[in-house]
Amino acid sequence: MNYQRFFSEAIDQLHAERRYRVFADLERIVGAFPRALWRSDEEAREITVWCSNDYLGMGQHESVISAMQDAAGAMGAGAGGTRNISGNNHPLVELEAELADLHGKQAGLVFTSGFISNEASISTIARLLPNCLVLSDELNHASMIEGVRRSGAEKKIFRHNDVEHLESLLKAAGPERAKLIVFESVYSMDGDIAPIEAIADLADKYNAMTYIDEVHAVGMYGARGGGITERDGLAHRIDIIEGTLAKGFGVIGGYITGSTAVIDAVRSYASGFIFTTALPPAIAAAATASIRHLKASSVERDAQQRQAQQTKDKLSAAGLPVMPSQTHIVPLLVGDPELCKQATDRLLEKHGIYIQPINYPTVPRGTERLRITPTPFHDDALIDTLRDALLETWEALGIPFNEADQPQQAKSDRVVSLLVPKSGG
Secondary structure: OOHHHHHHHHHHHHHHOOOOOOOOEEEEOOOOOOEEEEEEOOEEEEEEEOOOOOOOOHHHOHHHHHHHHHHHHHHOOOOOOOHHHHOOOHHHHHHHHHHHHHHOOOEEEEEOOHHHHHHHHHHHHHHHOOOOEEEEEOOOOHHHHHHHHHHOOEEEEEOOOOHHHHHHHHHHHOOOOOEEEEEEOEEOOOOEEOOHHHHHHHHHHHOOEEEEEOOOOOOOOOOOOOOHHHHOOOHHHOOEEEEEOOOOOOOOOEEEEEOHHHHHHHHHHOHHHHOOOOOOHHHHHHHHHHHHHHHHOOHHHHHHHHHHHHHHHHHHHOOOOEOOOOOOOEEEEOOOHHHHHHHHHHHHHHHOEEOOEEOOOOOOOOOOEEEEOOOOOOOHHHHHHHHHHHHHHHHHHOOOOOHHHOOHHHHHHHHHHHHOOOOOO
16 A cells, blocks of 8 residues: 555645645844845845734844843753653643633643643533533634544534624523633634623623633733733622643643632643653743833833724725724735635735745635734834735735725725835835
């Protein structure tokens, strides 16, 4: 049997569907965020990154880098093994205490990634609850879906953010059955927000536990960066709050926070935690420094929100098809996988702008898009450059504009922007 043929055919299928992913070779430049070096054909070229999940640029904050360097110098590069073998390195103890405090919970537990924290925690919690029914939003992240699947519990999928549909499923399950509602605060591909208070009300009414994924909100919303639940004063109404250290906090790792009993049960039963090497001390120290900084500073959050709104406003005024978003995420509809890939290639090669295409299965077919994530460091001049590059790309590739919503003046401005040379070449 030619085993290699099956793998080659699987890759050929991705090419045929225009879904094959190419990863750019990038080297971020400390002190010049969001600039990076793009290496291609043995050449290096400086470009601007517009799709990083390091939403606040904390991965290059001097206090975060300093904490990482100090911890590595004092305790070495690695963790030495799983916590069951090597114990808790002290920076991890401090990190989990910071996270519990961030969300107003009794305890926290750190994992090696946000994916693992969802998969291990949801599967363990649902498995430990007798005859548990899991109610999951249809747009939940793959890590949450995998956690539900691995739990072996019965599941029901409710329509995205549809509290009436969720209530009908809860009512049918009955008040006595164990129920776990799993959902996200910010859905990262559309930038919309869950009706958290209404879901918490239903959980109270029908005696269900709640598990929220705040990975695209922690650091960026709330007075101390505790996410949408903190911003809206709802953290105390959610049983388990999950988050990441790899986006707003700029490092790597995932975590959950909740009651002492829940956290201890996951620590004791989750194979994804038990059999995985712990985060190194340097990573934990860097994450703690980032969390502490963002608890005290709103400068980064305020600047990010301002620049995200500026980006939405300028792209929309130019007639570009900005999809509705309640958050810092700016989705730009393309609607075709091949055009989406061509657009990102052209932006990178011609304009020095890196935005990764978002195609199926990450988003439904026909909704392929560019996902733009402005940071505090994308100033107004960079936004103008992005707008002009997108206009040129849309015109060159024949991608549809938002003509119905586009004011006549914006159409005229678009034509002028394509005809008049930009200063500085």
